[in-house]
Amino acid sequence: MNKFEKSLFWLRRDLRLYDNAALYNALKESNSVHCAFIFDSNILDALNDKQDRRVEFIWESLLQIKKQLNKFGSDLIVEYGDPNIIIPQLVKKYQCDAIYMNKDYEAYANKRDTEILKKLKIKGFQYKDQVLYEENEILTQSGTPYTVFTPYKNNHLKRIFFEGITQFDCESLSSNYAKIDPVAMLSLDEMGFKISNLKYLAIPVGEAGGKLLIEDFKKRIHDYKLKRDFPFTKGVSYLSVHNRFGTVSIRQLAKIALEQPSEGASTWLSELIWRDFYFQILFNFPYINEGQAFKAQFNNLKFENNPDYFMAWKEGRTGYPIIDAAMRQLNQTGFMHNRLRMVAASFLVKDLLIDWRWGENYFANKLIDFDFSANNGGWQWAASTGCDAQPWFRIFNPILQSKKFDSEGRFIKKYVPELDVLTKNEIHEPWDKRKRDLINVKINLGVDYPMPIVDHSEQRLKALAIYSTKK
Numbered sequence: 076m077n078k079f080e081k082s083l084f085w086l087r088r089d090l091r092l093y094d095n096a097a098l099y100n101a102l103k104e105s106n107s108v109h110c111a112f113i114f115d116s117n118i119l120d121a122l123n124d125k126q127d128r129r130v131e132f133i134w135e136s137l138l139q140i141k142k143q144l145n146k147f148g149s150d151l152i153v154e155y156g157d158p159n160i161i162i163p164q165l166v167k168k169y170q171c172d173a174i175y176m177n178k179d180y181e182a183y184a185n186k187r188d189t190e191i192l193k194k195l196k197i198k199g200f201q202y203k204d205q206v207l208y209e210e211n212e213i214l215t216q217s218g219t220p221y222t223v224f225t226p227y228k229n230n231h232l233k234r235i236f237f238e239g240i241t242q243f244d245c246e247s248l249s250s251n252y253a254k255i256d257p258v259a260m261l262s263l264d265e266m267g268f269k270i271s272n273l274k275y276l277a278i279p280v281g282e283a284g285g286k287l288l289i290e291d292f293k294k295r296i297h298d299y300k301l302k303r304d305f306p307f308t309k310g311v312s313y314l315s316v317h318n319r320f321g322t323v324s325i326r327q328l329a330k331i332a333l334e335q336p337s338e339g340a341s342t343w344l345s346e347l348i349w350r351d352f353y354f355q356i357l358f359n360f361p362y363i364n365e366g367q368a369f370k371a372q373f374n375n376l377k378f379e380n381n382p383d384y385f386m387a388w389k390e391g392r393t394g395y396p397i398i399d400a401a402m403r404q405l406n407q408t409g410f411m412h413n414r415l416r417m418v419a420a421s422f423l424v425k426d427l428l429i430d431w432r433w434g435e436n437y438f439a440n441k442l443i444d445f446d447f448s449a450n451n452g453g454w455q456w457a458a459s460t461g462c463d464a465q466p467w468f469r470i471f472n473p474i475l476q477s478k479k480f481d482s483e484g485r486f487i488k489k490y491v492p493e494l495d496v497l498t499k500n501e502i503h504e505p506w507d508k509r510k511r512d513l514i515n516v517k518i519n520l521g522v523d524y525p526m527p528i529v530d531h532s533e534q535r536l537k538a539l540a541i542y543s544t545k546k
């Protein structure tokens with residue numbers, strides 16, 4: 076006998092019907108499960124750009140869920156508004172006596188969920204689903220949170236090997252979805268949004284898209300370690316947006332990595348563990364959510380914050396081809412390769428001498444896979460203000476990074492086509508005096524493509540001076 080007659084399963088960043096912890100428990104413990112998603116107006120109304128790929132990604136993923144539920148005689152209820160108001164209305168309308176959801180660890184969502192659960196007069200259940208290990212599940216021997224990745228990872232791996240990974244078989248319980256009449260789908264227009272270039276980019280969306288990418292990556296995972304640093308090579312999984320919105324299961328991904336006996340697979344598993352690491356940093360050190368540096372001594376670095384430089388960085392016209400290509404990739408697609416995220420972030424902070432929080436905020440608005448904990452972790456790593464970060468005196472040389480990771484300049488040419496005429500020897504620093512005669516014949520530097528806005532060697536020294544006062 077099931078415990079509850081009717082329950083509500085509230086989807087948020089877990090947009091899939093397979094291996095879903097809260098959904099599984101709802102289906103197991105209830106006779107009839109209603110599934111609902113709310114486009115949260117408190118979040119969406121704050122977005123200035125109304126052609127947001129993320130909103131469209133969610134919308135498309137929900138369409139897939141609706142179709143899946145229709146096969147079981149059910150449907151997904153999709154609403155737009157304040158969940159504080161809508162969730163109690165849905166509970167009342169469908170006479171639910173329990174609500175199920177997976178935990179969302181970001182500050183706003185956490186507060187919202189706690190308030191809603193307190194207000195509802197029914198049973199509420201929250202589950203770990205987004206991560207492998209959460210909050211303070213993995214602590215040092217003295218019971219404190221880890222702030223260095225490698226020992227955290229070692230302990231994490233030990234736990235996975237010892238405990239194994241349990242997945243949730245939602246499919247076997249599909250007869251418990253509520254049988255309801257079809258519910259109309261909200262349009263993007265009704266929420267004030269417009270179609271973006273998501274379809275043109277051919278990013279596979281929803282649970283089906285996640286499955287496609289997983290199958291594709293499984294064939295390449297053994298090469299991950301070798302190929303993951305080269306932005307023009309198909310070396311990474313491109314699953315981050317699916318991890319962000321839960322259109323794939325993190326447990327499934329970890330299992331795939333564990334079952335492959337290759338160096339590529341174990342390196343990839345480490346990346347999944349970085350993701351858990353930053354989530355636990357956010358949980359255990361919530362002050363990072365308030366714009367503070369993880370290491371307090373770096374809170375008030377005297378950055379120059381030149382707004383013209385910031386604009387040039389955002390628009391991909393710094394005169395450093397690899398940086399400009401990276402920023403144009405971000406602007407055009409919402410994605411940036413991990414190596415380039417590190418290089419572009421370092422360049423903003425340590426070459427342009429701009430506060431890392433400005434860059435963090437720009438990425439937050441643009442990245443299709445934006446996740447507060449990973450983004451903040453990445454920025455604080457690059458700015459040397461974070462836990463287990465790049466030491467402050469280690470400064471990426473954007474020209475060497477370009478030569479090493481895009482040696483042929485093929486990635487640069489894709490996003491900075493005005494440099495297409497340059498050879499691989501010219502493209503990384505087109506202002507180089509030794510090659511100027513040859514380059515000048517091909518492009519008009521300063522007109523067709525900008526001269527570099529700063530000199531790396533000079534800026535490096537300035538950055539060291541800024542940081543050395545706080546060491």
Ligand SMILES: Cc1cc2nc3c(=O)[nH]c(=O)nc-3n(C[C@H](O)[C@H](O)[C@H](O)COP(=O)(O)OP(=O)(O)OC[C@H]3O[C@@H](n4cnc5c(N)ncnc54)[C@H](O)[C@@H]3O)c2cc1C
Nearest residue numbers: 311312313314315318346350413416445446449450453454
């Ligand atoms: C400045 C900066 C900002 C970043 N902002 C984000 C962000 O907002 N959202 C985001 O998901 N990642 C962020 N990252 C981490 C990383 O760049 C992306 O996860 C990765 O590029 C996504 O591509 P992929 O899915 O092909 O990754 P893969 O290399 O295939 O890795 C597999 C998965 O592991 C996770 N992962 C990989 N690297 C990291 C990492 N360093 N930290 C946390 N998780 C990781 C992602 O979920 C990724 O999908 C940032 C890194 C930097 C340096």
